[in-house]
Amino acid sequence: MRVGYAGTPEFARVALQALVEAGATVPLVLTQPDRPAGRGLKLQASPVKQLAQAHGLPLAQPRSLRLDGKYPDDAAAARQALQAAALDVMVVAAYGLILPAWVLATPRHGCLNIHGSLLPRWRGAAPIQRAIEAGDAETGITLMQMDEGLDTGxxxxxxxxxxxxxxxxxTLHDRLAALGARLMVQGLRQLRGGTLRAVPQPAEGATYARKIEKAEAQLDWREAAAVLERRLRAFDPFPGGAVEWQGQPLKLWRARVLADAAPAGMAPGTWLPLGEGRLALACGEGALEWLEVQPAGGRRMGVRDFLQRQPRHAG
Incomplete structure (x- = not known):
C-alpha cells in the first residue's frame, strides 16, 4: 500500500520509524513548519521532518490545509501533493493541524489516527497529561478512522x-508512542488483508483533554496533596510546578504525599518540621514533601542538594 503520514513531535516520529522499518511505501510526509527553539530561537525541524529527511521521504510543511484560510497557497500546494501521491491511506499522529474534509477524503481508505487514550475518554490535545492528572488507573492507544469531529471517529x-x-x-508518552507504532503497523496489515473492522465509539463516557497551559503550573496548597502530586507528574516535562522559595520562583518537579504528616487544623502552605534536608508543606488534605526542584536558570536537583546550596532554609 501507499501510506502517507502526517505528524510532528517525537510521539509521531516513533510511528513513522516503525512504518519505514515495516517496509511501507511512503510517498508523502506532512509535518509542521520549522519553529524557533532554544535560547537562540533558531529554526528547528520537527522530529518527523528530521526522520523523513534521513530516509529521503518526500516532505511538505504547509502552514494550513484550509483552502479558504489564511494560507490558501500552502493548502493548494498540499492538495496537489496529496493527489499526486495517490495514497491508499494516510496515518496521522499528533500532527497539530486540523484536517479538513478534502484531506480526509483524498486517500482511498481515508485517514487513520493514532490517539493516546482509550476513546471516548480524553478526546483532544492532551490525553496523556489529563489521564495522569485525573488519577486514571489505565490509558492506552486507539487507532481511529478519522472524521470531521474532534476524535469522534x-x-x-x-x-x-x-x-x-x-x-x-x-515515561507514559514513551510507552504509548511505542504501543501506538505497533498498533499502527498491525492495523495497516489488517487493512491490506481486508480484516480491519470499525466499531463506533460509545455514546457515553466522553471527556475532553484540553491543552496544557503554562498558567496551570501554579500550585494551590489548598488542594489535596494527592491531587497536586498527580499534577506534577502530569506536568513533567511541561510546565512543571511553580512554587516559591524565600520569595524567589522555583520549579517543583517531583514530590511525595505525606497523608498523616500535617496536624489537624494546620493552614495549607505551612511548612512542616521534618528535619534537616527535607521540605514539606501542609495542603488542604495531607502534606506534600518536595523531592526534586529546579532553581531559575539552574538544573533539576534533589531537595537535599538544593538546600545545601542555600545560605539558610526553613523546614
Whole structure:
C-alpha cells in the first residue's frame, strides 16, 4: 500500500520509524513548519521532518490545509501533493493541524489516527497529561478512522496499558508512542488483508483533554496533596510546578504525599518540621514533601542538594 503520514513531535516520529522499518511505501510526509527553539530561537525541524529527511521521504510543511484560510497557497500546494501521491491511506499522529474534509477524503481508505487514550475518554490535545492528572488507573492507544469531529471517529484497534504510581507524562508518552507504532503497523496489515473492522465509539463516557497551559503550573496548597502530586507528574516535562522559595520562583518537579504528616487544623502552605534536608508543606488534605526542584536558570536537583546550596532554609 501507499501510506502517507502526517505528524510532528517525537510521539509521531516513533510511528513513522516503525512504518519505514515495516517496509511501507511512503510517498508523502506532512509535518509542521520549522519553529524557533532554544535560547537562540533558531529554526528547528520537527522530529518527523528530521526522520523523513534521513530516509529521503518526500516532505511538505504547509502552514494550513484550509483552502479558504489564511494560507490558501500552502493548502493548494498540499492538495496537489496529496493527489499526486495517490495514497491508499494516510496515518496521522499528533500532527497539530486540523484536517479538513478534502484531506480526509483524498486517500482511498481515508485517514487513520493514532490517539493516546482509550476513546471516548480524553478526546483532544492532551490525553496523556489529563489521564495522569485525573488519577486514571489505565490509558492506552486507539487507532481511529478519522472524521470531521474532534476524535469522534470509529475505533479500529484499541490496547490499554496501566498508569503506574510513578508515571510522568515523559515515561507514559514513551510507552504509548511505542504501543501506538505497533498498533499502527498491525492495523495497516489488517487493512491490506481486508480484516480491519470499525466499531463506533460509545455514546457515553466522553471527556475532553484540553491543552496544557503554562498558567496551570501554579500550585494551590489548598488542594489535596494527592491531587497536586498527580499534577506534577502530569506536568513533567511541561510546565512543571511553580512554587516559591524565600520569595524567589522555583520549579517543583517531583514530590511525595505525606497523608498523616500535617496536624489537624494546620493552614495549607505551612511548612512542616521534618528535619534537616527535607521540605514539606501542609495542603488542604495531607502534606506534600518536595523531592526534586529546579532553581531559575539552574538544573533539576534533589531537595537535599538544593538546600545545601542555600545560605539558610526553613523546614
Amino acid at each position: 470509529d475505533m479500529l484497534l484499541v490496547e490499554a496499558t496501566p498508569i503506574g504510581a510513578d508515571d510522568t507524562t515523559t
